[in-house]
Amino acid sequence: MVVLVAWFVANVGNAIQDRDIPHGFSFLDREYQTPIGQHFLPYESSDTFLYAFIVGATNTLIVSVVGVVLATALGTFIGISRLSTNWLASKAALVYIEFFRNVPLLIQLFFWFYIVLALPPVRDGYVVADRLYLNNAGLSIPWPSVRSADAALAWIGLATVAVVAGIAVHRWLVRREARTGSSPDPLLIGVMTTFFIGAVGWLVVGAASGGAPFTTSLPAPQGAFDRISGGFTMSGGLMALMAGLVMYTASFIAEIVRAGIQSVSRGQTEAARALGLSSTHTLRQVTFPQAMRLIVPPLISQYLNLTKNSSLAGAIGYSDLTNVAKTMTQTAPAISIFLMIMLAYLALSLTYSLIGNLYNRHISFGRR
Amino acid sequence: MAEMKDGAEDIIVCRDVHKWYGDFHALRGVTTSIKKAEVVVVFGPSGSGKSTFIRTINRLEEHQLGEIIVNGIKLTNDIRNIDAIRRDVGMVFQSFNLFPHLTVMDNITLAPIKVRKVPRAEAQQVGNDLLDRVGISDQSDKYPAQLSGGQQQRVAIARALAMQPNIMLFDEPTSALDPEMIKEVLDVMQELASSGMTMIVVSHEMGFAREVANRMIMFDLGTIVEEGPPEQIFEDPQNDRTKLFLSQIL
């Protein structure tokens, strides 16, 4: 096998030289000169290859993070429904799981994509309270917009302080509860602290700079074609991608959550209930911590799958990393780009694995 | 035998308790009452309903007919009643059921802190005293998996005692233990009985029953076949099934 691998590597090396295959990374500074559909970082065709690559990577990253959060929420909900003593809820969850995880993601993506495409054109689109616009160009929603950069930065600084203060108050109250046995709800007070400081900061910064740090940008039809501008528009491709990825991945997460919770023996819940712990306490203090040990490793691998599966975005017109890179190979050395993609996905995988490992170490307990 | 005041009030009253699992009739009209500080040993063949019976007392199993009154509170579906009763009734299981993700000390203090809102320091003080009482004060920072079976069961007893119950239920507490560990657990239980705790023990440890119990209850086919003081059960059993069963295990 070693010989075989060496032979392949030698072949590739020879081929690059003999057949004059382009290679190297000098292209990264060149202008990319190709438009990218929806992008979250500002992008112009005159930007470089390197920057375009980063724009693509950001597109993938955002889909990945938002998708992971939504899929975890939906998957946990369905997984718990699967375990419900309610026959209807349990069977509905079963049908969901068996259907969504057994149908190829590509088919699901196309299904959602053509539903989105079949939405009415912009002029006849759905409008909710002049705030939400849903049509075949996508979904437009109100979005914060920066009024003055200085004020916005100042408030973001204050908001960070507010979060830190909230966490500090929470920890202090938890310790006090441990010491004295009684205290108001630490979580509630902590969150209230954060909101209070944030709100006061908003008013102070607003007063100092003559206006709120952020304003709301409302979507509205504009121009001869009534195209929606302002707010944030989620393109049809992105909507279909999100729907498909989240519903597909949630079916796998549901099974992981179900198996994790089921792995905690009945005796554990019985012992907790016999001690007088309420069902909420039993779930939080006894069942979940034990289930999480089994849930987290496969969950992380589902997060990675979701991230990798987001590369199907190209089929429905969303410019994720793979799609951008694929277009790049038409004007840049494919081997170099392949190396860059590998590194980018590797970095994403390592980040998720690292988070998972840190969490796992945090919850591991004495096993011989 | 532990001393028991005569004329003490009934702390547990069961009247014609029935329990079905699907179509299986597991408890077929159980009627008995247990007085404060009484130690009752329940025995009988496997599948006779003895475990089911003590599990209905803290409502780990729901009975469908009849009534059970514990500490003057009638067991119904009312969650508040159930929680109140579970706070006052401790339970020890055959398979220990310690929480594997918590240390010995956290196992013991979890319920007092979360349910009785005892300050942590105070709960730990109580925990240390209890560990002392069951004879494993040096193990409080270990995890259950690092202890022997006998030690785990003694932690389980300490954990139940930490809620300061006035009734303790033992569901075959020594069945999962190696012979040399049975004694250390029975010793703890004997000490507990002599301190005046009301105890219902499902067990086939006949030596323990003879020495500690005030009363023995023989279960078969979901009902009480015979009950009485240990001397009478051992020397002069009235019922044929009791005779047969005792002859098999003694």
Add this chain to the structure above:
Amino acid sequence: MIAGAEPINNSALRPPHSERGFVGWVRANLFGTWYNSLLTVASVIVIGAILLFGIRWVISDADWTVIATLGGQMIIGQYNTELACPSQNCFWRPQASLLLVTILLGMAWGVAGGGLTKRIAIGISVALAAFALLPYSFERMGMDVRLLLAANIPAVGLGWAIARYTPLGTGRGIALSAIAVFLVTLILVHGVPNVPGLEPVPVRHWGGLMLNLLLAVAGIVISLPVGIVLAMGRRSRLPVVKLLCVVFIEVFRGVPLITLLFMSQVLVPLAFPENFPQNSLFRAGVVITLFSAAYMAENVRGGLQALHPGQAEAARALGLPGWQTMLFISLPQAIRNVIPAIVGQFISLFKDTTLVYVIGMLEVVAISRAYIQGNTEYLASAKELFLFLGLVFWVFTYGMSFVSRRVEKHLGIGVR
């Protein structure tokens, strides 16, 4: 204290009415507590809305003609077109392959001697034969096509007879026959130069579900052994071998299959000498197989790690050399224990065959999509088409997981 207690009433009673039958079931499973009742009501509303909306759509609003129009293209793609098969009829070649598979099923029934295998074999052959009755005109679906489809029923019987009355009726016989059938299928579908009636059909014209199935079967058959080799390589004591296996596994698991597929267009030609014959089907097959093998390797490695060391020790104590211990003791147990994960990987490999669209191969989803984009009058019924395709894949994947669960139950996996 009373001795002897009260008279014993020992007869078993039926549970009270509120606990048994339909009423008891409803009470226990739907309206046990107030939040359970709330959940039931909420579920009924949601499920009812979905069913109401869904059924109305399926019956009155949906337009399913696109599926009928696509018809055979979904199954064999462009295979039987004038372009692929000039001046001859090629449809019989995939159909003959299908008959061979049915014969295999019949043989499996003959060996298993009834039960589930029998029901599956008969069910599949009857379902296939039922396609002969599709209400197409005879111009679109000729008598020959229909007869070859109907022949699936005698084929299953033939297979059963072969298993019963020839030496091929053993597990090993079926395995060998399966390999033979796969090779014959490849030859039939690909064709043989200069043989009348078997003119080669260029692989770029292969397509439809046939392509998904060919890729899946080849991938499944090859990825398991490759995965086992990789898993053993990863446990090797030779650092070079171990490093190579680790790098291979992690790279293939770390990058999306799509990326690997389109990169294979660029890289695989470079890795072979310039005159090495290859095509995109070959590349797709290689990449899908290796991708699946990397995951398979991790499954097998998990199984090996979970084995009790006593097993290997006992084998060594009996004097078995290391490689024999691995081959006859450790691997069989490890693989048996991870059958669920391996089948899961097979299923996901089958689902992944849809991704070869990136390198321009017209598997069933790609050809359906191309058809819709080429015939915009069907754009509005894209939903129906993809829903149908989803159901087609679901039948295959759910069937695989159903059979695997039965096998697991039979082997007692997961039961301790």
